[in-house]
Amino acid sequence: xxxxxxxCIIGQSGGPTAVINASAQGVIQTALKQGCITQVLGAAHxxxxxxxxxxxxxxxxxxxxxxxxxxxxxxxxxxxxxxxADPDKDDTDYKRILEIFKKHNVRYFFYNGGNDSxxxxxxxxxxxxxxxxxxxxxxVPKTIDNDLNxxxxxxxxxxxxxxxxxSCAEVWQDAHVYDTGMITVVEIMGRHAGWLAGSAALASLTxxxxxxxxxxxxxxxxxxFLTDVKAIxxxxxxxxxxxxxxxHYADGRFVxxxxxxxxxxxxxxxxxxxxxxxxxxxxxxxxxxxRGIELSLLQRCGSHVGSKTDxxxxWLAGSAAxxxxxxxxxxxxxxxxxxxxxxxKCETVLEPLDIVANFEKKVxxxxxxxAGNGIEKPFIDYVLPLIQGEADGPKENSLPRFAKLKKIIxx
Amino acid sequence: xxxxxxxCIIGQSGGPTAVINASAQGVIQTALKQGCITQVLGAAHxxxxxxxxxxxxxxxxxxxxxxxxxxxxxxxxxxxxxxxADPDKDDTDYKRILEIFKKHNVRYFFYNGGNDSxxxxxxxxxxxxxxxxxxxxxxVPKTIDNDLNxxxxxxxxxxxxxxxxxSCAEVWQDAHVYDTGMITVVEIMGRHAGWLAGSAALASLTxxxxxxxxxxxxxxxxxxFLTDVKAIxxxxxxxxxxxxxxxHYADGRFVxxxxxxxxxxxxxxxxxxxxxxxxxxxxxxxxxxxRGIELSLLQRCGSHVGSKTDxxxxWLAGSAAxxxxxxxxxxxxxxxxxxxxxxxKCETVLEPLDIVANFEKKVxxxxxxxAGNGIEKPFIDYVLPLIQGEADGPKENSLPRFAKLKKIIxx
Numbered sequence: 001x002x003x004x005x006x007x008c009i010i011g012q013s014g015g016p017t018a019v020i021n022a023s024a025q026g027v028i029q030t031a032l033k034q035g036c037i038t039q040v041l042g043a044a045h046x047x048x049x050x051x052x053x054x055x056x057x058x059x060x061x062x063x064x065x066x067x068x069x070x071x072x073x074x075x076x077x078x079x080x081x082x083x084x085a086d087p088d089k090d091d092t093d094y095k096r097i098l099e100i101f102k103k104h105n106v107r108y109f110f111y112n113g114g115n116d117s118x119x120x121x122x123x124x125x126x127x128x129x130x131x132x133x134x135x136x137x138x139x140v141p142k143t144i145d146n147d148l149n150x151x152x153x154x155x156x157x158x159x160x161x162x163x164x165x166x167s168c169a170e171v172w173q174d175a176h177v178y179d180t181g182m183i184t185v186v187e188i189m190g191r192h193a194g195w196l197a198g199s200a201a202l203a204s205l206t207x208x209x210x211x212x213x214x215x216x217x218x219x220x221x222x223x224x225f226l227t228d229v230k231a232i233x234x235x236x237x238x239x240x241x242x243x244x245x246x247x248h249y250a251d252g253r254f255v256x257x258x259x260x261x262x263x264x265x266x267x268x269x270x271x272x273x274x275x276x277x278x279x280x281x282x283x284x285x286x287x288x289x290x291r292g293i294e295l296s297l298l299q300r301c302g303s304h305v306g307s308k309t310d311x312x313x314x315w316l317a318g319s320a321a322x323x324x325x326x327x328x329x330x331x332x333x334x335x336x337x338x339x340x341x342x343x344x345k346c347e348t349v350l351e352p353l354d355i356v357a358n359f360e361k362k363v364x365x366x367x368x369x370x371a372g373n374g375i376e377k378p379f380i381d382y383v384l385p386l387i388q389g390e391a392d393g394p395k396e397n398s399l400p401r402f403a404k405l406k407k408i409i410x411x
Numbered sequence: 412x413x414x415x416x417x418x419c420i421i422g423q424s425g426g427p428t429a430v431i432n433a434s435a436q437g438v439i440q441t442a443l444k445q446g447c448i449t450q451v452l453g454a455a456h457x458x459x460x461x462x463x464x465x466x467x468x469x470x471x472x473x474x475x476x477x478x479x480x481x482x483x484x485x486x487x488x489x490x491x492x493x494x495x496a497d498p499d500k501d502d503t504d505y506k507r508i509l510e511i512f513k514k515h516n517v518r519y520f521f522y523n524g525g526n527d528s529x530x531x532x533x534x535x536x537x538x539x540x541x542x543x544x545x546x547x548x549x550x551v552p553k554t555i556d557n558d559l560n561x562x563x564x565x566x567x568x569x570x571x572x573x574x575x576x577x578s579c580a581e582v583w584q585d586a587h588v589y590d591t592g593m594i595t596v597v598e599i600m601g602r603h604a605g606w607l608a609g610s611a612a613l614a615s616l617t618x619x620x621x622x623x624x625x626x627x628x629x630x631x632x633x634x635x636f637l638t639d640v641k642a643i644x645x646x647x648x649x650x651x652x653x654x655x656x657x658x659h660y661a662d663g664r665f666v667x668x669x670x671x672x673x674x675x676x677x678x679x680x681x682x683x684x685x686x687x688x689x690x691x692x693x694x695x696x697x698x699x700x701x702r703g704i705e706l707s708l709l710q711r712c713g714s715h716v717g718s719k720t721d722x723x724x725x726w727l728a729g730s731a732a733x734x735x736x737x738x739x740x741x742x743x744x745x746x747x748x749x750x751x752x753x754x755x756k757c758e759t760v761l762e763p764l765d766i767v768a769n770f771e772k773k774v775x776x777x778x779x780x781x782a783g784n785g786i787e788k789p790f791i792d793y794v795l796p797l798i799q800g801e802a803d804g805p806k807e808n809s810l811p812r813f814a815k816l817k818k819i820i821x822x
Contacts, residue, residue, distance in 0.1 A: 015588075045589065045590045072584070073585065074584035074585045074587070075588050078590060079589055081589070162809065162810075165810055166811060167713075169810060169813070170709070170712040170714060170715065171712060173484050174427045174485045174711065176485070178489070178492070179459070179491070205807070206811055206812070207815070208813065276684070293705075293707045295709075296704045296705075297586070298709070301582060301584055302581060303581060304577050304581065307809065384808060387809050388809045389809060396616070397613075397795060397799070398718070398798050399573075399580060399613065399798075400580055400581070
């Protein structure tokens with residue numbers, strides 16, 4: 001393999017996670033050590049930073065600050081939700097990217113994100129091949145939704161899962177404090193896949209888990225839901241429900257959207273989310289005291305309760321992408337291949353970008369119970385190893401000490 | 412002082428906190444060592460457990476489980492919101508309490524709670540004095556609201572404050588990830604006092620704090636609020652707001668309640684809370700992308716990010732109550748006297764129950780900025796020492812390991 005000399009770009013894209021910066025750190029720290037990589041550039045707000053020629057010189061950063069990126073949630077370089085056009089229809093962006101690549105002699109492009117970002121990666125890679133510009137393009141996975149194809153799991157998922165399980169266990173304790181009735185509905189992210197909502201079941205390992213869990217993999221039935229809740233409430237005086245934001249009726253309509261228009265046809269703005277909506281339905285059906293709790297942004301940036309395993313694997317994914325690219329690989333995403341028998345083991349493998357992009361991996365139906373309102377043991381066995389170990393990030397004043405990057409524009 | 416021999420009761424009352432069990436643990440462990448205390452009884456669901464003669468024998472608990480009560484959120488013995496009648500009008504409950512006290516020879520009564528619980532304590536103490544039944548009654552403070560009179564601060568407040576500051580800092584990171592506009596409204600507990608909402612300002616020490624903070628100590632003006640938000644949003648493209656659930660208009664109406672009826676006069680159930688309501692108002696006023704986040708129950712049971720200082724002080728308050736009672740004191744609440752100059756120091760003192768009960772301590776107006784939308788340094792100097800140190804509770808499967816009590820009914 002001939003050595004390819006040139007600069008590299010690392011960009012971050014899509015929604016934040018607790019550990020996406022660990023992956024960026026893995027790319028940056030590994031790239032800075034490569035003789036053939038002449039400059040390590042961080043793209044401001046992902047591909048938008050490339051288009052705008054807003055690239056940071058990562059060698060100018062304090063190594064100690066780079067070191068604590070892995071404990072800093074959200075995307076330190078800035079993120080974007082920018083979708084590249086089909087290059088056969090409109091190649092404006094691609095021409096601009098090529099121009100910037102040539103200007104900085106960029107020969108390595110690392111893109112850190114979820115489904116859409118792998119699509120971006122794939123399109124850029126194919127375009128560069130078509131125009132004959134040698135550039136090695138690698139995807140570094142990231143998504144709390146855990147819905148990327150071709151990998152055992154995605155960096156970012158486990159820390160969010162751990163936040164969710166911990167929070168559900170604590171809320172359970174709170175919701176059981178009185179000897180009076182109480183129903184709690186916890187709304188969890190995941191528009192199309194139920195990996196995060198299902199992870200609420202981990203709280204049961206503490207003795208304090210939800211009674212019912214609803215994922216988007218199973219069509220939602222409001223009557224059945226109310227029947228399920230009532231049965232448990234009447235028996236125990238309590239009920240805790242975990243529900244994915246993406247639950248939908250059999251006809252595909254999201255419950256959150258369908259019920260909004262059904263409930264209020266007077267043009268009033270919808271104020272609450274799904275948790276509030278279901279809490280309201282349950283209150284009307286049972287008369288019980290009900291509390292709707294939306295974990296909202298808290299669950300995807302909760303680095304203070306991050307998983308050490310997740311942090312380390314996220315770093316590894318970034319580092320492995322650089323090592324593979326330097327050794328000649330292109331057009332791949334770093335993926336995890338794991339075994340759980342005889343102790344958890346995880347190694348990186350490489351998957352073609354085009355089998356990864358634009359496919360959403362769902363929770364297998366057989367990992368959900370027959371009634372569609374709970375989780376089976378294989379799901380727990382799958383997730384549990386991923387949340388192990390505590391994030392031991394630095395603190396100042398007993399509050400998180402986040403990485404402070406100088407972000408010096410590259411010459 | 413003559414030795415008073417007999418049983419003691421510890422009861423927990425009011426809303427849960429991350430550390431109320433640390434106080435109960437302090438009472439139980441200290442009481443179990445006292446020769447004059449013949450039996451340590453835990454009341455199931457506070458004073459209700461006394462009235463129902465549902466009392467647990469705490470000596471039957473595994474000492475290792477008692478040891479980890481301090482890392483277990485919510486009230487391990489169960490709580491209640493039961494208000495005793497005025498004994499001059501209806502002494503039924505008091506007669507029953509006296510009956511139970513006599514039955515078990517209860518000579519020490521420790522009650523762990525907030526304003527209402529100190530009122531309960533006070534009434535029981537006065538009644539026992541009136542009927543000539545010797546019983547030493549001590550209040551052990553607890554409230555995330557931090558609104559108890561006669562004490563520097565209340566156990567439970569600091570852990571909630573730390574949860575809030577940590578979460579706000581993380582949400583700030585998340586909300587600043589794109590280069591597009593974003594306004595975030597975080598709703599924080601505190602119906603009448605702004606101690607918790609003000610604690611969001613601690614997040615600024617991480618570089619990631621709210622731009623605006625609204626407490627119930629200052630009358631809320633919706634127009635001014637929208638003007639404040641718009642000014643920051645137009646300048647920076649972002650705005651993060653922390654708001655107390657208890658903000659109210661000059662006429663005293665809570666914003667949450669006043670706006671509910673104003674917005675929807677068609678009898679539709681109100682689905683969201685204050686965060687959603689304000690987010691909606693901001694969205695209408697600015698057109699920006701807005702996210703309302705309610706910290707809900709999460710903030711009062713977030714023991715995984717508890718303050719070690721808070722845990723230790725909570726334990727100390729319980730322990731000091733027992734030591735004082737055994738030495739002859741009655742009719743007092745354990746309070747904290749603290750100095751912050753030359754390093755934080757905290758010692759327990761004793762305050763008369765009747766100056767503590769039924770008075771809500773507010774944030775001093777001069778600790779809030781003149782515009783009524785931010786916090787001044789004295790507030791930070793007050794809170795910061797309280798959140799120091801990390802809760803290092805036991806884990807199983809990298810999830811919290813809560814105390815498991817056997818709760819064996821006393822003979």
